Amino acid sequence: MAKVPAVARAKGLTVPEGTEEKLMKQCTDVKEGLPGSMMFDCLAGRPMEVEVRMYAIIKALDWKNAHRE
Known part of the structure; x- marks a missing residue:
């Protein structure tokens, strides 16, 4: 998951601080897994x-x- 913001930043995009943690939380909060x-x-x-x-x-x-x- 750390690669997502890193790649975006490498491409010159602005990625808010905490994006990696937010994405990880979204994935781990799903009880039945992600489709x-x-x-x-x-x-x-x-x-x-x-x-x-x-x-x-x-x-x-x-x-x-x-x-x-």
Whole structure:
């Protein structure tokens, strides 16, 4: 989580003090865990990253088949 404000600052953005702690608190305060980004997209009625996810899964399987050793 420390990387988020660090990258933003490196890009020249103003990040308020305490942002890292605020983000961590938001994540740890959730009792049931955080849903994935695709779930957020689905619930909001936005297009999901289906092609990207499927491609990554299929490429991993393809790599595994090619590297059986």
